[in-house]
Structure formats: C-alpha cells, structure tokens
Amino acid sequence: MDLMAMMGKMKETQQRIEDTKKRLDTVLIDEQSTDGLLKVTITANNTIKNISVSDALLEDKEQLEDYLVTVINKAIEKATRVNLTELDAVTKVDMPMIPGMEDMFK
Structure with a gap:
C-alpha cells in the first residue's frame, strides 16, 4: 500500500x-x-442521563450514597x-497496520 x-x-x-463516538452518545445503558x-x-x-431514587432511600443518606457509588x-x-x-471493531477492520504501531490500537 502506498x-x-x-x-x-x-x-x-x-x-x-x-x-x-457520536453514535455511542445515543446508546443507553x-x-x-x-x-x-x-x-x-x-x-x-459515560454521560449520566437519568438517576431514579425510590422514596425509601431518601430516609437513609448513607445507604443512598452507597447505592449511588455501586x-x-x-x-x-x-x-x-x-x-x-x-x-475496537472500527479500528481493527479499517486501520492499516503500520510496522511498529500495532501497540497503539490495543
């Protein structure tokens, strides 16, 4: 390849x-x-879109904090x-391998 x-x-x-990357902004987990x-x-x-908290958790701040972290x-x-x-799928399929650059795409 020239x-x-x-x-x-x-x-x-x-x-x-x-x-x-733009499409992944629309993929919700x-x-x-x-x-x-x-x-x-x-x-x-990794952009938070929504957090829903049951009223039961509002009475225990420590439990709520633990739940949020977990x-x-x-x-x-x-x-x-x-x-x-x-x-990874995009780079492996489309990227031409240049000698010495293989480790950059791992």
Whole structure:
C-alpha cells in the first residue's frame, strides 16, 4: 500500500471513529440496585442521563450514597465495555497496520 493510500485510509478510519463516538452518545445503558430502589441510565460514552431514587432511600443518606457509588460504577463498567468493543471493531477492520504501531490500537 502506498503512503497516499494509507493516509487516505487512516483519515477514513478516523472519521468512522468519530461517527462511532457520536453514535455511542445515543446508546443507553441501564443499571439498577438489586432491590430496584435506585436506577441509573448512562450513555456508552459515560454521560449520566437519568438517576431514579425510590422514596425509601431518601430516609437513609448513607445507604443512598452507597447505592449511588455501586450502581453508577456498574453502569460505567458496562458502558466502557460497549464503548471499547465498538471502537475496537472500527479500528481493527479499517486501520492499516503500520510496522511498529500495532501497540497503539490495543
């Protein structure tokens, strides 16, 4: 592959990455506590879109704080997996491998 073709392919791949990132803003991940008293919705780009708290949790500040940390972290883990899987798929399919740059896309 000549240098100009490789540069064109890299630019095209970068555009696909940007398009994928924009699309991931619309992919919603829902997570909730095991008892359903706290629910969180975030995008695959880790932007919190909604938090729903049962009135039962409003009486115990410490429990609410614990629930928020646990549920938000679980949602972030799921969103991160979706994000990495989607972006990895774009870069592996479209990116020309340049000798010595393989580690950049892991």
